[in-house]
Amino acid sequence: MEFTPPPRSAWSxxxxxxxxxxxSFGPAPRVVQESREExxxxxxxxxxxxxxxxxxxxxxxxxxxxxxxxxxxxxxMVFVDNATVAMNVVAASxxxxxxxxxxLNDHEYGAVFRIWRQRCEAAGARVVTARLGAAVPEVGxxxxxxxxxxxxxxxxxxxxxxxxxxxxxxxxxxVSHITSPSAVIFxxxxxxxxxxxxxxxxxxxxxHAIAMREINLRGIDCDFYCASLHKWLSAxxxxxxxxxxRSWQSRMKPHMTSWGRSLGGRPERWQDQLNWLGTRDxxxxxxxxxxxxxxxxxGLEGFRESTHQLARTARARIEQLFGLADWLPDxxxxxxxxxxxxxxxxxYKKAKPNAMHPLQAALLNQFRIEIPxxxxxxxxxxxxxCHLYNTTSDxxxxxxxxxxxxxx
Numbered sequence: 001m002e003f004t005p006p007p008r009s010a011w012s013x014x015x016x017x018x019x020x021x022x023x024s025f026g027p028a029p030r031v032v033q034e035s036r037e038e039x040x041x042x043x044x045x046x047x048x049x050x051x052x053x054x055x056x057x058x059x060x061x062x063x064x065x066x067x068x069x070x071x072x073x074x075x076x077m078v079f080v081d082n083a084t085v086a087m088n089v090v091a092a093s094x095x096x097x098x099x100x101x102x103x104l105n106d107h108e109y110g111a112v113f114r115i116w117r118q119r120c121e122a123a124g125a126r127v128v129t130a131r132l133g134a135a136v137p138e139v140g141x142x143x144x145x146x147x148x149x150x151x152x153x154x155x156x157x158x159x160x161x162x163x164x165x166x167x168x169x170x171x172x173x174x175v176s177h178i179t180s181p182s183a184v185i186f187x188x189x190x191x192x193x194x195x196x197x198x199x200x201x202x203x204x205x206x207x208h209a210i211a212m213r214e215i216n217l218r219g220i221d222c223d224f225y226c227a228s229l230h231k232w233l234s235a236x237x238x239x240x241x242x243x244x245x246r247s248w249q250s251r252m253k254p255h256m257t258s259w260g261r262s263l264g265g266r267p268e269r270w271q272d273q274l275n276w277l278g279t280r281d282x283x284x285x286x287x288x289x290x291x292x293x294x295x296x297x298x299g300l301e302g303f304r305e306s307t308h309q310l311a312r313t314a315r316a317r318i319e320q321l322f323g324l325a326d327w328l329p330d331x332x333x334x335x336x337x338x339x340x341x342x343x344x345x346x347x348y349k350k351a352k353p354n355a356m357h358p359l360q361a362a363l364l365n366q367f368r369i370e371i372p373x374x375x376x377x378x379x380x381x382x383x384x385x386c387h388l389y390n391t392t393s394d395x396x397x398x399x400x401x402x403x404x405x406x407x408x
Contacts, residue, residue: 003302005388018394020371023183023208023338023385026231028291035290036236039283051279056264058286059275065289066229066241071216077243078271079285083207084111086226086242087174088255089274090203091119093248094172098124101169105130105162106377107179107186112205116174130165132158133377151327152334155187163194170200177225178208181376183340183383184328185213189220196221201248207231207240211295212304212336217243224248230284232337232387235291238284242274303388307337310386314395315339318382321402340383351375359405367401 010029013019019027028036039058043050059079067074080086096102102116106129116127132152152158162173173195177188192202201223209215211232217225225243229235244252249270254260260273295303312330318341319326327342328334343359351357351373356364357380360373372383384398 003299003306005303005306006298008389011389013389016368018367018369018397020369020384020386020390020394020398022234022387022390023180023231023383024372025237026234026387028230028234028236028287029294031294032234032236032287032291035287036283039286040281043281043283052263055282056262056266056275059282062286062288063241065292069215069292070210070243071218072243073218075269076217076246076249077241078274079282080240080242080274081238081284082228082230082240083205083226084115084228085255086224086240087112087115087203087205089242089252090224090226091115092255093251093253094119095251096120096123096125096171099169100125100171101128101167102126103128103130103162103165103170103173105132105175107132107182107184108174108176109180109205112174125171128165128167128170130162132161152184153329155190158184158186159190159194162191166195166198166200170198172201172203174203174205176208177204177206178212178336178338180208181340181374181381181383182342183208183335183338185209185334185336188222192221192223208338211300212307212338214300214304229288229291233288233291233295234387235288236284239288244270298388304332304336307386307388307390308332308335310390310392310395311335311337311339311384313392314384314386314398315341317395317399318384318402321399337387338383338385340381342377343380343382350380362405363398363401366405367397369398369401371398 011027012030013027042054063074063077063079067077080089096119100123102120102125104113104116104127113127120127173191175188175191176186178185188204195202203224203226204222206225207228208231210227210229223245227241229239229241230237252270252273254273254277256277258277261268262272263276322344357373357375359380360371363369363371374381374383
């Protein structure tokens with residue numbers, strides 16, 4: 001049966017905007033927005049009843065739905081606002097001593113680097129960065145072909161450089177499930193297995209993987225998993241989760257201190273330290289089951305296949321436009337609904353500090369295309385995100401815009 005996505009009207013995106021940045025800020029479908037709004041109304045109608053009697057059972061029910069979706073036990077998970085909060089909790093909970101090392105790699109998200117640098121500086125520890133790179137060979141260029149060149153051809157091109165940086169001082173490996181700047185799917189289960197052989201825990205930064213990939217946290221066997229749900233799952237902004245392996249739960253510390261107990265008087269749980277961080281509206285958490293239901297009714301397999309094929313088309317056409325060769329295998333094992341194309345370094349001006357990249361600004365201001373252009377590894381990356389509301393006409397518009405803008 002042919003896959004039929006929902007109409008664009010299922011979202012609130014303005015008709016004159018070509019939105020190709022679901023990977024940063026995924027707009028929630030209208031039905032998810034309505035669920036969030038209804039939970040907020042329930043809170044405001046009778047706050048005492050909501051906080052003391054309704055909220056905790058509702059959060060438990062929502063978490064059961066999410067745990068099923070990601071292949072985990074709800075007792076090992078807690079809702080947080082986003083992956084950044086989750087990562088800060090892990091950083092606050094990991095005991096570090098002077099000389100200890102936390103291992104990241106050069107494809108990790110900038111905020112994650114900041115979190116761990118700050119934590120390590122406070123403890124007298126240090127961040128170690130495995131160098132993977134991201135070469136962008138032009139058509140016919142065979143110079144960049146060896147491991148470490150930035151061209152990935154096998155999982156060993158990722159796993160081995162990371163494991164080569166492990167020492168007797170390594171206390172944690174932090175790695176993305178799908179990287180933010182380069183949109184590469186990392187072999188996280190293999191990294192966890194290799195790390196655990198050395199007695200090293202692994203924390204996975206996973207915002208881009210939820211819904212884009214079929215997730216089984218039991219099978220991945222990580223120690224911590226940090227995720228936002230407003231991206232590919234399309235839950236409301238303000239919904240994320242932290243997964244913690246049971247052997248670590250008694251050591252978890254909140255990134256900020258509040259009552260740390262149940263408001264409804266139930267038995268103590270490790271999640272209580274994070275469930276109540278002062279008065280806030282939990283509506284984004286409680287709308288998560290509707291976001292899951294929306295995608296499951298659409299069809300997860302069709303969603304993943306159709307959005308991958310659209311991203312694949314975008315990559316091929318952009319590479320053809322700029323005369324580039326693939327730097328990743330053409331496979332859903334390596335990229336999913338989002339793809340990053342490293343543009344030739346000589347073709348575009350660099351962005352000024354803390355300013356939008358000139359190409360991103362031109363695409364927005366001249367063509368109403370929302371798409372990120374970021375600079376990593378000394379070159380510009382154009383990252384295309386494809387969701388259910390995107391079509392080939394959006395890619396046509398992007399290619400036409402790039403042709404009109406030219407190289408500057």
